[in-house]
Amino acid sequence: MAAKGGVNEIAARYAKALFDLADEQKALDPVAEDLRTVQQLVSESDDLRRMVRSPVISRGDQGKAISAILDKAGTSELTGKFIGYLASQRRLFALGAITKAFLAELAKRRGEVTAEVVSARSLSDAQVEAVEEALNNVVGGKVAVEHRVDPSLIGGLIVKVGSRMVDSSMATQLQKLKLAMKGA
Structure with missing residues (x-):
């Protein structure tokens, strides 16, 4: 896991990429709602929080677990693919910071x-x-x-x-x- 400053840098890059994709697909609001939902699920579940942060759990297992959770939560295809990509890159630990950066950019854009x-x-x-x-x-x-x-x-x-x-x-x-x- 990266240091706190490193996490924020990673989060900023990934949030910007997701924001650009969501903007291009005119899906900013659905993606923002999906990210809020996933963040709430993570904050409410100790097991899910451990799974997201664990360096011991394999990429594949993290990907399968988060995919099942996203399917159950009914997230959009874009959000699902993005978070799946995070899992494949071992970046799920930064999901909270990415969500915060994405929502901050959305709020800034809307004033x-x-x-x-x-x-x-x-x-x-x-x-x-x-x-x-x-x-x-x-x-x-x-x-x-x-x-x-x-x-x-x-x-x-x-x-x-x-x-x-x-x-x-x-x-x-x-x-x-x-x-x-x-x-x-």
Whole structure:
């Protein structure tokens, strides 16, 4: 596996190639949705995460496993071929960074700002919509919300937009209280 800087360089190249292919085929939105779906599957499954990152599992086995998962998820042909190619090149470990780079390029092209929202529990569609609307008002433009779940937050949200971050999670509030109690 490459170093962190190496992963980002690899991701940028592969994301650019996929973006160009998807743009050429007028399939940017389906590919973006496929990548989000695959990323969510990987983040929710320890076994899948280990398979994607394992240097011990052969190219063929990784390719077969990821192909079966993509078929089950109903991804587009372009996404399937691309991720299959990643498996054949032993680059599945970079899939998360590739997805992030692809989505960032798509947002940049559309003039969107991407906000990362982390919550303790999964948010309903209405809640995500409310967060998106509030962020649209604050930022003054179109905001695309990427939501993920981190149960260690206990409650509340962490919202990151560009270099700004608002952390209203219970875990942070408890940590601040703990520090204040130590100082007293």
